Amino acid sequence: MLEIIEQTKLLFDSLYDGILIIDKNGVVKYINSSYTRITKVKEEEILGKFLIEARPGSSLTTAMNNREIKLGVHRKMGDVEYLVNMVPIFKNGVVIGAISLVNELRDIYKLTEKLNLSKIIIQNLQEHVKTLGNGKYSFDDIIAVDRKSIETKEFAKKIALGDSNVLITGESGTGKELYASGIHNYSARKEFPFIPVNCASFGKNLIESELFGYEEGSFTGAKKNGKTGLFQLAHGGTLFLDEIGELEYGLQGKLLRVLQERSIRKIGGGNEVPINVRLICATNKNLEKMVEQGTFRRDLYYRIAIMPLEILPLRDKKDDIIPISKRFIYELNGKYKATMELDESALIMLCNYHWPGNIRELRNVIEFTFNMTEENLIKASDFPDNIKNEDDFKNEILPLKEKISQMEKRYIKNTIDFFGDTVEGKKKAASSLGISLATLYNKLGK
The missing domain is CATH 3.40.50.300 (P-loop containing nucleotide triphosphate hydrolases)
Incomplete structure (x- = not known):
């Protein structure tokens, strides 16, 4: 069923050119004030009536039934002379109506000017209708x-x-x-x-x-x-x-x-x-x-x-990092018809980084690494240097041995967070880090 929403009426009513819209049965559902001005027809003579009865010379109904676009059709009713562009209206491939765009004809110069303007208007209207209600994301x-x-x-x-x-x-x-x-x-x-x-x-x-x-x-x-x-x-x-x-x-x-x-x-x-x-x-x-x-x-x-x-910020919701990263990889695989994956070392490094640029930076890093990695598996070593060399000094100056121990403990804890703070999770963390479970406990206890 053809419905004309207020937003579209507002747009049509502001046009200098005449607009007439019929539904799939050929009944006139809308005309704007410019249409009545150009054609000299009164609203009550045409609105709600079958177009072919109200305007016997009109070919809009035929154009709709034939699913064809007609441009620059010359019309003359008494002393009134004008041009009409006719376009069927489709919804999901089905014709639900048609629209006429009417331009007044006075001389050759105005004819050319109006024809160009109507093509632009039709294109803009089609683009505008496409965007109505289209928030890009849900x-x-x-x-x-x-x-x-x-x-x-x-x-x-x-x-x-x-x-x-x-x-x-x-x-x-x-x-x-x-x-x-x-x-x-x-x-x-x-x-x-x-x-x-x-x-x-x-x-x-x-x-x-x-x-x-x-x-x-x-x-x-x-x-x-x-x-x-x-x-x-x-x-x-x-x-x-x-x-x-x-x-x-x-x-x-x-x-x-x-x-x-x-x-x-x-x-x-x-x-x-x-x-x-x-x-x-x-x-x-x-x-x-x-x-x-x-x-x-x-x-x-x-x-x-x-x-x-x-x-x-992304650093305050660490559990989102892995699923978001995998979503980006999935999208890039679809775009480039690839089978790229992230290995465990890459996932751990992504979780350990503090992401000052948040999700936008994460997407940038994933896409950069995706394009620069020759194999089908992204490892921690494939990431840009700023990701690999993350180090928050926090204005502390400590002996080198103490600083290394501090960083090591933090890295181990982040790895445990990744696999889970359970005995099974710690076993997986130790295996991923290449150390025994006993060594892991020992380093955490220092």
């Missing part, structure tokens, strides 16, 4: 084996069931966008857009126009017909503002107003446009400290941090 993509990770994931699911704004905090590379997308796809908004924006990747003026849009002629270089902002495109869904701490102070005030009024005003525009958007923000900065320093608005902080979610 909670199934989040590996949580460590107890702390499991607790974080379960808490995120509870957050998703509500509709309050969310602030995700954590070090760089911990997977904040993964959780933001997971929350969206677990929420009641999952059928609507998920739009991610990195606040650090835009300049002050550009980020404002991206978020709120602008009217035609509002500034030098503004596009003809203006621009729809990301808040409008996210209507009904979720807007994810990554690196919110990078947002310029003056723009923070405008964002606060949007959250309070639940409406936006385009740059150069005077009308308020209602929006229904859930906001998820993320940062690796300490926003509370920024508030105290006067670089982040206190009132905005309380607006965006209604539901705070902290993503722990």
